[in-house]
Amino acid sequence: MDTPDRPRAGAAAGFEDSPVFNFINNLSPIPPPKPQDTSHNVHLFKSSDLAPVSSIFASPHVNPPKESKLLIRDDSVQLSQDSNSPNSVRTRLGSAIRLIKCKNIVSENCSFTCHLNQGPIDSSANRSNSTSKLPQTIQFVGDSSECGKNQNADGKKDLARDQESIELEGALLDHTGPDKIDSSQPGRIVHENQQCEQQKDGFTAYDGDYLITHESSMDMLRLAPPCETDTQLVNETLNADNVFSGNSLLTDGPSGSYISNAAHDPNLYWDGTVEGPTTDYTPQLLPGACQSQSVSNDQICNAVEEPSDHIPIDQSALSQNMRGMRRRCLFNEKAGAVNKAAKKTSDRHSANTTTPRCKTNSGDKPVRTPPCALPGIGLHLNALAPISTDKIVPQAAQSSINQASNFPCAVSSSTSEPNIVNEDSSQAIVVANADESGQGSPKKKRHKFDDGDGTSCKRCSCKKSKCLKLYCECFHAGVFCSEPCSCQGCLNKPSNMEIVLSTREQIESRNPLAFAPKVIRTSEPGQESGEYSNKTPASARHKRGCNCKKSSCLKKYCECYQGGVGCSISCRCEGCKNAFGRREGLGPLSIEEAKQGNEENSACVKEEKKEDDNNQLVICPAANPAPAENVLTTPSAMDIRPLASLPPSSSKRPRSTTKVLGHPSRLCNSQAPLKTDTVLSPFENYAEIMFGVGTSDSLKGGLSPQTSVKVVSPNKKRVSPPRIGTGLSPICKSGRKLILKSIPSFPSLGGDVNNADTKTTLPAP
């Protein structure tokens, strides 16, 4: 390909002249020696495997439970200079970090030419000549008209379109170790501008990377077999820094692992796997040589699981990769099913690649993939299962937010801060994948996937609301719907970000508290277990109180009960028997009463048994509706409630280790006017998805319970928590939200002066 201007690694230059090199150049790619390894790989653009573009577009990336972790491989992502570009948007969906050049994503003519090198080059070189295949060329020609939409003169992009573009790009760019083409070779995508040199370490040896460059001068991406046309490409694959012996270059690495280095030029590396429509790609910026290294999950898996398959790994090269390796390994470990899951998912994906997974009918459930969490949106996501707060890629999120919010993309690439891929989110996704096999009823899924994390998919089953109303838990929670959802005609997808955001704004305008968490509770397990002496957690609070009539606040119909908090003055319930605390001077429930109430839920009984004697102290937090002051000043009172007393099967919100969204009590409202402490931004979770759930360094330390205490001081001295833009309280989510200030929301709530402290660089709306 046409990359005359690309700098070449010095080593590569010298190597170029070597006879071996020439020989290699003359060699045709050979198919991967070990097809069985392909199970870990995703199909690469086989034309048959390629889903319709629409399908690709249709697949959101948030909360993608089905997305194999192979897709989540951007262990290290760094902002490049490109990220500074207004056009550059990094989104983090699910665990994947995506650097997106919005503008350049799709070329004007929207055509992609992909040259796929199917065969790895055998390091032994001698054997390479046997079964060579010609590189496949795949061209995608999109609707130019639509493509044009992406590039509005005013710079405003159709968000959805961008999303599509992103996804499309991701799909195209994601290189894969296609099972069919090259099982072991995760392709490598290189942004056209990249002058970076990509190389594979000896460990991966395989040089069958797929280089994708923009075909057009601007935006086109091309997959080209490095060995094919031009020796330059091969040379590029050689990294001066790396010990890249000619042999290694030729070495066929079954694992197909590769590491791309941007030794010379901070350029974008589009590093991802292509897996049909759901493929998640991970563009990576490699600002520094050898600093950014990415190892695909499957590669790692292979390395870990199937060492025997690998050619002896060059230690030095391996060492370079160790970080990524370890991380991924750790990831795998956490995943529990780890490698197995990975394999399964990989296999599944492989199988899936041949089948269009997206349904176009509104009635049909579109295939969703993170941030969810995720994740995918994943993100989330969907994904996004338990996302650790400490590992996030805020920049990406910011970019996403900006884009979504029509904010000027002002992502600062200056962020030297290494973007840490949210391993946990990845993990979550993996777990989700593992669970994927057990797709049962929505309820089962709900419980199964429910991590209690507000960022995880709520597994809604909306039919008429299109998941754009508060009826939809996902929407309400601020997460994109994802695979586990059984909703119909869902519009709560990253691809519809504009709609989603606008709808949210609309709802918010009607009711600023609409998206406020129903219950806010500390996420500290210890706190919930009555460990309140030192750690006074943020109290569970009522947002607005329930209005129960028949349930007597003893069932999950009752928000309060569901949130594991007692009813408060703000409630309008009748015959309140809330085990967690009755409304209005009803006085604390006796243990018996509480138990009785809990026992109405069978699940609750078990937990009741777990309660220790301390329960008596704990049970009635809200029972005595303390004066507002008390509530504010003695937040711990409500927190005292034993974990056991939580609504048992309240699989969704109340979880010991997870934050519970709750109602800011009226008291809170009155006194602390819901200023952020009690209200989460409606966009918060979306932001989390995109941001990767709050992850500022400050947060990495994790907000200790003490932090929460600071926010709501028992001394009545209110320490304004860093208010995150939209009423985001550190209390709410263990400090995961600090980065969300940029998110426009809750204007009414925004009285907090702390807003000025926005950590994000995004301009407020």
Next chain:
DNA sequence: GAGTTTGAAACT
């Protein structure tokens, strides 16, 4: 799994 109940959300 289908139908019912429930209460929040949305609507008027």
Next chain:
DNA sequence: CAGTTTCAAACTC
């Protein structure tokens, strides 16, 4: 703001 309708989750069978 109150009353009604709509909606989806929770619940029951």
